[in-house]
Amino acid sequence: xAWAGKRRPIALFSSELxxxxxxxxxxxxxxxxEGGAHTRLVVKLGTNLLTAGTDRLDLGVMATLVExxxxxxxxxxxxxxxxxxxxxxxxxxxxLAMKRRDIPFxxxxxxxxxxxxxxAYEQFFAWHGITVAQALLTKADLSDRAGYLNARNTLSAxxxxxxxxxxxENDVVAIDEIQGARFGDNDNLSAMVANLVDADLLxxxxxxxxxxSADPHRDPGARLIRRVEGIDAEVERLAGKVGSQRGTGGMxxxxxxxxxxxxxxxxxxxxxxxxxxxxxxxxxxxxxxTLFPPAMGKMESRxxxxxxxxxxxxxxxxxxxxxxALKRQKRSLLPTGVTEVGGDFHRGDAIDIVDPxxxxxxxxISNYAAGDVAVIKGVRSDRIAALLGYEYGAEIVxxxxxxxx
Numbered sequence: 001x002a003w004a005g006k007r008r009p010i011a012l013f014s015s016e017l018x019x020x021x022x023x024x025x026x027x028x029x030x031x032x033x034e035g036g037a038h039t040r041l042v043v044k045l046g047t048n049l050l051t052a053g054t055d056r057l058d059l060g061v062m063a064t065l066v067e068x069x070x071x072x073x074x075x076x077x078x079x080x081x082x083x084x085x086x087x088x089x090x091x092x093x094x095x096l097a098m099k100r101r102d103i104p105f106x107x108x109x110x111x112x113x114x115x116x117x118x119x120a121y122e123q124f125f126a127w128h129g130i131t132v133a134q135a136l137l138t139k140a141d142l143s144d145r146a147g148y149l150n151a152r153n154t155l156s157a158x159x160x161x162x163x164x165x166x167x168x169e170n171d172v173v174a175i176d177e178i179q180g181a182r183f184g185d186n187d188n189l190s191a192m193v194a195n196l197v198d199a200d201l202l203x204x205x206x207x208x209x210x211x212x213s214a215d216p217h218r219d220p221g222a223r224l225i226r227r228v229e230g231i232d233a234e235v236e237r238l239a240g241k242v243g244s245q246r247g248t249g250g251m252x253x254x255x256x257x258x259x260x261x262x263x264x265x266x267x268x269x270x271x272x273x274x275x276x277x278x279x280x281x282x283x284x285x286x287x288x289x290t291l292f293p294p295a296m297g298k299m300e301s302r303x304x305x306x307x308x309x310x311x312x313x314x315x316x317x318x319x320x321x322x323x324x325a326l327k328r329q330k331r332s333l334l335p336t337g338v339t340e341v342g343g344d345f346h347r348g349d350a351i352d353i354v355d356p357x358x359x360x361x362x363x364x365i366s367n368y369a370a371g372d373v374a375v376i377k378g379v380r381s382d383r384i385a386a387l388l389g390y391e392y393g394a395e396i397v398x399x400x401x402x403x404x405x
Contacts (some may be wrong), residue, residue, distance in 0.1 A: 043205065047088055049065075049273040050084060056089070068279035072279060081121075083167070090114075125164060134165070141170075142308065185253045195261060201282075203282055205273030206270075208272065209224055210289035231292070262293065265296055268292040313346070314344065316352075316366075316377075317356065332395040332396075336379060346370075361405055367395055368388075381394035
């Protein structure tokens with residue numbers, strides 16, 4: 001593997017990294033099938049994968065994954081990595097074996113470990129002549145339209161320049177991430193990033209081979225499900241059967257991420273990152289892990305932003321009739337179908353639409369504030385003006401401002 005005139009990376013991380021780079025030079029790490037059927041990929045690397053199930057980063061695993069990303073990059077594909085591992089790196093760097101779980105302590109570990117994590121990536125990618133960048137994001141960064149567009153423009157520009165950006169949740173300030181909140185883990189972050197940059201393919205890699213029909217640790221008859229056409233209640237139930245021992249995510253959050261990404265036109269694969277040349281094979285269209293095809297075609301940026309849930313200021317619960325009208329008949333949301341209102345949203349804010357069972361079925365831009373919706377919910381549209389003294393339209397959410405999951 002020629003260095004092609006590039007400046008060799010300076011080994012500042014550890015002697016182990018130096019040894020691994022020497023193996024890369026001798027061709028001991030790498031090899032496999034070339035190819036690619038997609039042009040823009042987001043790769044999510046989980047904690048269990050990057051640590052190989054230990055309490056520290058496994059630099060050999062990282063080097064192998066980077067080598068695969070580099071091969072795809074040199075073939076002209078655009079790749080962005082969403083990486084966990086900062087807390088594990090911080091724990092190892094400080095020489096701490098204790099398992100404290102309080103939030104401030106984990107924030108300290110993340111702060112210490114993020115630089116080590118990035119340094120390892122920079123060293124490995126430098127060997128392949130690839131420049132890396134870092135982006136630390138929080139939900140708040142993307143929750144307003146301007147922040148969303150700024151992040152989108154920056155990440156898109158980095159991809160166009162041939163830079164591989166390493167994205168992580170900003171653990172130091174994003175408490176939700178460390179607590180494992182549903183929209184705070186890196187699985188869901190990867191779906192948001194895929195949504196953000198109009199990715200073709202989202203690869204969620206961990207130590208889990210994919211979605212199983214049952215818990216493979218308890219049921220010897222459990223089979224790996226190769227393709228999931230739609231994520232429904234049964235799929236979500238199966239997701240609870242497989243989990244992770246480390247990190248903040250499990251199969252449940254991976255299915256949540258797949259549901260979000262496929263709804264905005266992204267193909268998703270959940271696979272075992274330890275499989276030989278897994279990235280090369282997946283990029284070429286080979287069947288590895290569990291595939292989730294897009295639920296719909298590519299959608300415009302504004303709808304992607306709404307669908308991410310980051311912008312939501314409240315929610316409305318609708319009855320069964322409204323669910324049918326929205327999903328099957330592609331209708332607008334009328335006040336007669338609304339049963340409950342939550343949050344303090346204003347006219348023009350994005351709101352979630354929830355079915356009677358509490359499932360988020362869509363989102364949209366509300367024509368009315370929360371207080372107004374509370375007054376007109378359950379009534380016919382022709383009574384809006386009489387009840388409020390004004391009218392902004394017959395719909396709570398017009399179908400042109402509505403996105404369904």
